[in-house]
Amino acid sequence: MKKLAVFALLLLPFMGWAQDVFIQHANGREFTSLNGKWKYVLDPYEQGQIGFMPVYENVKQKDKSDRIEYSFDDAQSLWVPGAWDAQKPELAYYEGSIWYRKTFDKSDLSNNKRYFVYVGAANYKSTVTLNGKVVGTHEGGFTPFAFEITDLIQEKDNFLIIGVNNSRLNDGIPSKVTDWFNHGGITRDVLLVEVPKTFVSNYFLSLDKNSLNAKSKKINGKLQLNGASFPQKARIEIPELKVNEEINVEADGGCNFSIDVKNMELWSPGNPKLYEVSISAGNDKVTDQIGFRTIETEGKKILLNGEQIFLRGISLHDENPLRADRANSVDDAKLVLGWAKELGCNFVRLAHYPHQENILREADKMGILLWEELPLYWGIDWSNPEVLENAKRQYSEVINRDYNRASSIIWSIANETTPSDSRNAFLGAVAEHVRSLDNTRLLSAACKKDQPGDGNTAKYYTINDPLMKYLDVVSFNEYLGWYGGLPDECREKVISSDEDKPIIVSEFGGGALQGFHADSLTRWSEEFQEYLYHESINMFDKIDGLAGMTPWILVDFMSPLRQLPNVQDGWNRKGLISEKGYKKKAFFELQKYYKKKEAEYK
Template sequence: MRKTKILVAFLVLIISAQLTAQENLLINVYNRPVTSLNGTWNYIVDPYENGFYNYRLEPFENQENPGNGAFFINAKPADKSDLVEYDFDTSEEITVPGDWNTQKENLFYYEGTVWYKKSFNYKKTTSENKVFVYFEAVNYRSDVYLNGKKLGTHIGGFTPFNFEITDLLKEEDNFLVIKVDNKRTKDGVPTLNTDWWNYGGITRDVKLVEVSNNFIQDYVVQLNPENNQQIKGFVQLEGEDISDKEIEIIIPELKIKKQLQTNENGRAVFEIKNTKIDYWDTKNPNLYEVSIKSGTDEVKDQVGFRSIKTKGQEILLNDEKIFLKGISIHEESPFRGGRGYSIEDAQQLLTWAQELGCNYVRLAHYPHNEHMVRLADKMGILVWEENPVYWTISWENEETYANAKNQLTEVINRDKNRASVIIWSMANETPTSDARNTFLGNLAKHTREIDGTRLISAALEQTDYNGNPTIRTIDDDFADVVDILSFNQYVGWYDGLPEKCSKISWKITQDKPVLISEFGAGAKYGNHGDKSVRWTEEFQADLYTETLKMIDGIEQLQGFSPWVLVDFKSPRRVLPKIQDGFNRKGLISEEGEKKAAFKILSDYYNAKGTSN
């Protein structure tokens, strides 16, 4: 048995390496000097993947001489008789970042391969420096080439990745080519079936990052969860010579200037005692300027120090009980439509959440762009971040697990220094089974190993208690693993009508805080009528009124995040003149118009007071 477990672990490691042939993630590119590659790119639609495979379905990149047919070569005719059947430079143009679905009408429903090409010049600041190309997100599989050479592959549509390009970079006439494939797959994460739009393309920023020969690759600066008067963490160097190097951590406002020395692996661990910390919370989102220096490399960050934990049925922020007044959010751009990516998109969504009275948001059902958590830090909004393990994943497929683990690791690495992030969610509405429990249990174990400072949850499903349909409970082995018991419920929408809420009670047997991760009903803005008529604003408002009465009776209830802030695109939602391709459960329309239920929830949250 032990040999079998070792073999399985070894196979997962191999699969992980195949999934992401990339360097370790550069932390805090957000605050580093960068050169943007955003803007106009050329693209070629390639549904048959003829630019990747020859007519024998053999990858060009595996051939010693791939010839002119390989799109990543960016071939040009050598003379007037040379055959080249594509030309990036005369192909159509598309804007990066952005999805192809909303930019190009003929690609609205397209799922498949699109090749992107960007030409650029670049001169390094000093000859010894290293240069990386950094992608904030590409959906879904990316094969990346620079000047005709393969850099690597990344799988996953919502997390950052980077490749070092130092040895391939030229001062003039570089060309970066990316094969982007957003086809849904049964063994993917997420899998084939979702209730959101599968936006394809380079959906977030692309940057060139120049760093010193020895550079700060990773770091953690956090409040010690076991001692709220101590800041602890580590700094990790990478480069040519990283052992026995000096590192300095400076937090001017706290009068901290800490000298560190790296070990043989380039890592320095630290603990700093300070009794004068002004803790970050939702009323006072205090951020300290933190500077980390090593040699010629310096990284600055804005870090809040706070503790988050549970005690019995309570959630404690800085050891004080907090009720999470939340809303769920999809990453769609208000007004512009399509995948959200800009700081303006994030600002609008979080401003609406604050207008609603929220101190907390659930970012569903995948990692959102970094602007969201950076702004949440500044605005004092707590955040639930979610791995896109959604509905029915291939639980027994080792490659699927490695994929989910990698995506979860990437978002944790990106956001582990963000005070606003308090919950890592493992999954959403996944049916119980032994294989699923093992899959999610291993994800939770891995999460605690790499970040033991936050809470773990998942959006579970509710069931009847002892066969009684009027009493609901959570009967799920994974409920024993999570720190916060969260579940989705739709009494009054998928389960009867709003008046049914008065007949339902809840018996939660676990001694844990409860968050209701979803409830809601669909309504089209401006569609008015009797409260018994579906799709009217009155029906949605009545459901909110009745649901709030119902869930107030749950003893362990410590908050909730109704579904959803804004109407969003979904190919599942086809009802003409009502849905028209949108999930209509938003409290705000896609045009920014607030529905009647917005005020119902806002009044409820305001009645909860202004405490954390």
């Protein structure tokens, strides 16, 4: 029983220990992909053991008298990356623990290298083990994590076992109820990353907005080395800009620097210019593709590179609808971003959690601006300090991952949360944390507005959420004509804010079953959705300070909350495109408006 007690102690980190080292741009390092088929064992009681045997020990029968009560060798397989619910009908609504096993050899081990297991994301709590030893745990279903395995990896017969638990939690982020599918499993890439003994673990480069109008632009940066000892110098190279700068490394392995550059092309949707940037220190070198731009506000305007821009946006979930699975590839990213470009978008809201890194990198290439957020959403336990620390950790992880992506311009700290003293204090602390890590982007949130009068009968709406004082951009969700009233009631509404800040309509819309046609007052018809978009757009276009919108949503997406037979069937039907890839009539209504706005801002 002593072994069981030790195992229980080892599982204590399952409550949310974070990684010790963040590895930025893991795909840009030397790595071996561990994607593919993994064996799996169900753990429905979430004990981490089967038949009193720890699952991560990978027990095997050595002779005929040995007792074993599970077997990875004889188990079925799941593809990684991929949600388990998308692969096995019997796991469609399974919520609990599954332990995955991958075996591999590494014949070229070097004493001069360090080795890490890197996981792009696994939903929601993960325990990572190698060769029978627990190396770390992670909480958060959408952010990357890495654990060092240098002292455990061997040349042959390694077994990497990762336990993943997707149970919904009252003190989780998100909490228990969401309007999207709780895809379980290892949903993004798993890599075996190898680096020198001392390596560049993280780096941050951005354009100094104070140099925007100067002939010589300034790049501000910082980097962090990881290792037992550090070189005195590091080097930054941007060949196209003729940058080859040596910088001093501090005693803690960090350094801050500024570099003057001439003839820099700024990144923008019309000119998504990326530069090859290399950072080297000691025996390590990492190369990335980085664009440089500024984003700021001036009164009720959003300025990109000092010029006013209207954000022609759409909201998006991180799914490939065609296969009803979490998105996890470059092709998945190109599919949805291609649809957004066809719609006329220069902006996409990545809702309601961090999306796969591929979509950020493709948006950099395609010239699409992005809003990113954490699932601080319905039902969060605002008074729990551990939940606040969890939120800060998850934000740190996504900011570290995406800081160098020019496409990412807005961090959003909440969606549809009701004001209260505990909520306001919680989100105020989150806002402060985000700004402490990144002051180069704008801060927003989908705020509450007042609902005066009886239902939706009052003419004037004011966005008055106390959260607005922390934000650069005021955003709100409005479903008049769908959740209350009919589309023509939009004609009487006036929406305003007392803040001298830009406004984004972060959600609006309604459901339609693609291919169902009727008159414009028949609910669920394409004509109703088209009519609703027409009236809503006319209402929002009159807002003083309107700087953009991200209607809900680009594509129909999976949700257990949506069960109307023969209409929803487990899908939220507010998409402008069906899960089969067919466009609805409202797609073209919004496209027409965006063509008009694009002409206005040329």
